Amino acid sequence: MEITTNLRHTNLRSSFLTTTTLTNHRKPYFRPFTRPISTTLTNCINKHLHTHHHPIRLNVTNAIAIDTQTTTTSIDTDDTDDIESLFSNTSPETVDFRRSNNKHSGASTISSGVRLENISKSYKGVTVLKDVSWEVKKGEKVGLVGVNGAGKTTQLRIISGAEEPDSGNVIKVKPNMRISFLSQEFEVSESRTVREEFLDAFKEEMEVAKRLEKVQKAIEGSVEDLELMGRLLDEFDLLQRRAQAVNLDVVDVKISKLMPELGFSVEDSDRLVASFSGGWQMRMSLGKILLQDPDLLLLDEPTNHLDLDTIEWLEGYLNKQDVPMVIISHDRAFLDQLCTKIVETDMGVSRTFIGNYSDYIIGKASWIEAQFTAWEKQQKEIEHTRGLISRLSAGANSGRASTAEKVFLFLF
Numbered sequence: 040m041e042i043t044t045n046l047r048h049t050n051l052r053s054s055f056l057t058t059t060t061l062t063n064h065r066k067p068y069f070r071p072f073t074r075p076i077s078t079t080l081t082n083c084i085n086k087h088l089h090t091h092h093h094p095i096r097l098n099v100t101n102a103i104a105i106d107t108q109t110t111t112t113s114i115d116t117d118d119t120d121d122i123e124s125l126f127s128n129t130s131p132e133t134v135d136f137r138r139s140n141n142k143h144s145g146a147s148t149i150s151s152g153v154r155l156e157n158i159s160k161s162y163k164g165v166t167v168l169k170d171v172s173w174e175v176k177k178g179e180k181v182g183l184v185g186v187n188g189a190g191k192t193t194q195l196r197i198i199s200g201a202e203e204p205d206s207g208n209v210i211k212v213k214p215n216m217r218i219s220f221l222s223q224e225f226e227v228s229e230s231r232t233v234r235e236e237f238l239d240a241f242k243e244e245m246e247v248a249k250r251l252e253k254v255q256k257a258i259e260g261s262v263e264d265l266e267l268m269g270r271l272l273d274e275f276d277l278l279q280r281r282a283q284a285v286n287l288d289v290v291d292v293k294i295s296k297l298m299p300e301l302g303f304s305v306e307d308s309d310r311l312v313a314s315f316s317g318g319w320q321m322r323m324s325l326g327k328i329l330l331q332d333p334d335l336l337l338l339d340e341p342t343n344h345l346d347l348d349t350i351e352w353l354e355g356y357l358n359k360q361d362v363p364m365v366i367i368s369h370d371r372a373f374l375d376q377l378c379t380k381i382v383e384t385d386m387g388v389s390r391t392f393i394g395n396y397s398d399y400i401i402g403k404a405s406w407i408e409a410q411f412t413a414w415e416k417q418q419k420e421i422e423h424t425r426g427l428i429s430r431l432s433a434g435a436n437s438g439r440a441s442t443a444e445k446v447f448l449f450l451f
């Protein structure tokens with residue numbers, strides 16, 4: 040069988056990992072497999088494939104290469120692991136390929152972002168949100184404003200699913216929507232290098248890589264047990280498919296592309312996170328979020344603790360992103376630079392103003408003026424009605440009221 044003959048020369052090497060510069064990194068996770076697989080192992084696999092009529096799922100010429108002898112301590116390759124723990128519970132037929140599959144289940148009534156429809160929320164009988172409705176779409180940046188305790192964070196928590204509304208709906212573009220959160224507390228680990236920090240954005244991908252390595256190692260050690268080897272090969276095949284589904288091959292490409300966009304140099308890759316200022320750590324935090332390719336970005340006071348230069352950089356950078364964003368910030372200039380829409384929450388009621396913060400101020404002033412004009416008009420009408428009633432009452436008492444006036448008095 041040609042495919043098994045290839046084993047002798049090609050070994051377990053995957054094309055979807057070969058182009059990554061992870062191979063050059065101080066902490067490589069993968070590198071091209073240059074060591075030929077042992078003849079014994081090849082023979083065993085051949086034997087297994089023939090004797091068990093095993094469906095050949097392992098794409099040998101494209102299989103993965105993980106040099107377990109040179110892989111560093113960043114991957115835990117504990118030999119004492121229970122061999123059964125290497126196997127997925129999921130069968131190949133039920134693998135979640137959602138990232139490679141654009142179709143998603145569930146009704147979706149919006150083309151991007153999220154919509155709040157008639158959301159109400161009370162805490163201990165106190166109403167915080169009353170029929171709140173607004174939406175944010177691709178390209179839009181919504182600023183949530185309102186006094187302390189108005190319910191801004193509650194709205195973010197309801198969108199993210201951390202809080203359930205008492206009534207109303209949160210319509211999402213898709214059920215498994217990726218919602219990322221950037222707050223004033225940047226989620227970075229100071230003991231990592233910059234590149235490791237960015238790799239942390241790819242938890243699922245790294246998990247697959249780690250499992251691939253373990254299974255590959257187990258295959259090499261299972262030469263005496265063909266049954267086990269068969270199962271391990273199946274698992275390896277399954278993991279390969281998962282690796283393709285999660286785009287494992289583009290992890291390093293994405294990081295290398297993003298780093299200069301965030302202002303990091305190539306030399307920064309191996310520097311410890313701890314050696315960077317808070318502003319630069321924020322860039323890492325934001326970078327990690329964007330690497331996850333979110334469908335929605337929620338920002339809660341992101342400029343707190345940042346210097347002016349960094350805030351301006353952040354404004355410029357966020358302005359170039361078209362992922363839908365919802366921003367809470369006390370920094371009005373920040374909202375002014377970024378927002379395309381302002382949602383004000385006042386006494387539980389929300390009002391939407393199109394434009395940035397300055398437009399909101401003007402819009403709000405016009406709205407107040409219109410409200411005041413309406414109130415004045417109403418007051419005049421009340422005064423007029425009162426005057427009329429008192430004149431009519433006086434006329435009725437003196438017996439001079441007309442029939443129509445008497446009817447009016449009777450009714451009011």
Ligand SMILES: Nc1ncnc2c1ncn2[C@@H]1O[C@H](COP(=O)(O)OP(=O)(O)OP(=O)(O)O)[C@@H](O)[C@H]1O
Pocket residue numbers: 162163167185186187188189190191192193194
């Ligand atoms: N889990 C909770 N239990 C009880 N009350 C809560 C809870 N979460 C929020 N609240 C109350 O709901 C109200 C709105 O809180 P929220 O944090 O959403 O306001 P906010 O507009 O974000 O305020 P701030 O600008 O001060 O952060 C506040 O009065 C708050 O005390």
